Amino acid sequence: MTTEYFLPKAALQSLIDCLHGDGFTVVGPTVEQSAIIYDEIESVDALPRGWTDRQEAAKYRLERRDDDSLFGFVVGPHSWKKYLFPPLTTLSSAQQSESGWQMQTPEADARKLAFLGVRACELAAIGIQDRVFTGGPYVDPVYNARRKNAFIIAVNCTQSASTCFCRSMNTGPRCSSGFDLALTELPDGFVIEVGSDAGTELLGRLATESVTAEQLEAAEQARQQAIDQQTKQLNTDSIRDLLLGNLDHPRWAEVGAICLGCTNCTMVCPTCFCSSVEDVADLSGENVERQRHWDSCFNLSFSYMSHGTARNTIAHRYRQWLTHKLASWHDQFDSSGCVGCGRCITWCPVGIDLTEEVATIRGNEAFCDLGTENEE
């Protein structure tokens, strides 16, 4: 059992201050343009005190809570990937000189980032991106530099949105590993668990109190609420074979007819990692930067080859996304590519819900089996 502590609400600012003092840039949730996003924060006042989010397919709305909770919401359109895997980065530069082109690696980004308010599904998503960017034969230097320095303060969810299905994906709602500190919010403070030596060290500098049995019980109840509220499910039984064995299922064409190919789902997904690299030159053409930006398998150009594009229709591209996320990801990275955060459902403008897509494919398959038995 990990030892737990209690941090009074008023002492949360000292946590942020300590991190600042250690040279960290602290990133946390804050309200902007009617959504809770992640941004650099200076003080607890930037946190979404008293706000909650209401989510369903294609709908996201902020509402006032009847309390002063700082973390009384689930997840918004942002995820931490925008800090670890920045939407736009310079990977290398090239200069034309008398002896020809010379290529250089840019200065490593030595910024130390502290993430405040990382949910269980997001810890899982970071774990997945760790494997993508640092677990293979090639390590991405940009991700690696930022990740190595990152300090993670997790927050246990005390509620679930109608779009959440982390329980099906075994990623939450309880934060179990992958953090330096983990908080459970109570009306007057936080029950804190420690997940690393760095966490212990930092906690030692805060005015924590020993935790009472009542506080532990209240924290447990708060976390149980998130479990009880969760209704959405994804049946993951043999999901890899189910999807890869149904590449010609008629459902792909149906969902392809609705999907706009807007890429929203891939932009908000905390695990999607597709990108493209392009050259940006100055006017002389002698100084060039190679820039990486987020891309999406929903873009037609993504599978371009000079003799033809591999995935020509939106149906092909939706199938690529879903089969990658839920099926071939297992072959590639030994886990699902989905953590059940529900963002792609909320932020899809036409409300496509991947759990329904899978259920339909699964259901129709069962139906087909029945169909042959009951053949007239």
Next chain:
Amino acid sequence: MSSTSTGLPNLDPWLAYTVRIAAVTHEIDDVSTYHLKFTDQAVADTFSFQPGQFNMLYLPGVGEAAISISSDPAKHAMLDHTVRIAGNVTRTLANLEVGATFGLRGPFGSAWPVDACCDRDVIIVTGGIGLAPLRPAIYELLNRASEFGQLTLLYGARESAGLLYTGEFDEWRSRGLDIHTTVDRASGGWTGNVGVVPQLLDRLPLNDPQNTTVLCCGPEVMMWYTARSALGRGIPQERVYVSLERNMNCAIGLCGHCQFGPTFVCKDGPVVRYDCVADFLRVEGF
């Protein structure tokens, strides 16, 4: 997936080495071989590759293109790339003069399973520019010819003018490679074989199909029919290798472009065992 990925040649996989064009050989219409030298001798001394691997050729300000290495892996003086003009990068390359510099990242990807071919017959089946990624394998097989059984090249093109490296065929034959060429369309005095490449395999006499390896590179449809023909002739599917092509952006498995089902073509491929991808090869739009 199939064969090996080599370790990190460069600690920063995004950083390109500088190469200089030492010579250019015009091969056929729109296709030339660029003989490249590293400007940094230390890189030249340590760079090595296996047959079937590719490099990313980087033309600053234009972009990168994945191009297979087409020279003999045993020869280090020069690194050859046989390139067909297909678009921006390849056209810009075609306009460069001898002496010009650009960038190169690599080598990337899996290799033809040359060692696994020991004591077996090897049939190379390819078409058009698909011979370029197989030429290093041919060199290596011929350099070590005594270790293998019968070596055969079945090579097709649209027309005779599309056949690459024909100037080397006599030498390859003299070193033990049985070469059969074919064209889809007979033109201008061609007296050789007419018909598609997989057909050459249909008809090839086989000594011992169970112990024959097929190395195939070409358009997916051609590879699929070649594999079908090989299987029909009794060659086990785990001895049939194909080289895949997909959009290649990072070449190090980080950008997502080149996925083909579970396979990242850049790091699990381009050379893969046919049975690992057979289920997906004929799925439309996959």
Next chain:
Amino acid sequence: MSQASITEQLATLNFTQDLPESVRDALAKIASERTLAPGDVACREGQSTKELFLIVSGHVGLDMFVPGRGQVRILTLRSGEVLSWSAIVGNHGATATGTALDKTHVIVFHDDDLTRLCQTNHHVGYLVMRELAKAISRRLVSTRLQLLDLFATEKA
């Protein structure tokens, strides 16, 4: 050349090697052998053909005449392949001109004999027609691949 040698040859040819020995023997009885010199025409496009050939060695070019382009080579046949299937299943009108490209040894079946054998012995008839259908289907697939013109926009 003796019948025994035809039987032996049938046992090695792609077209007949999978047939039961009894069927190969029956076929050998009605077959004859011929050697074509380079340039010899085995069948001529548009003309009636009553002979089906099985190529034992050598090469035969198949050409079709296209006004304005002359004879266009569409396929080269070699050992184990059938030539002039129209003799059996195509109303006897050859669809292409088959010209020996080098010294070419063939086994020849006359339509009358082969058709009679197939009609009187349906077992043989079925097996022969199945092999013929397989050969024509292989030719069809190849023709489709040619039609796709895969190397027009090609890749490495």
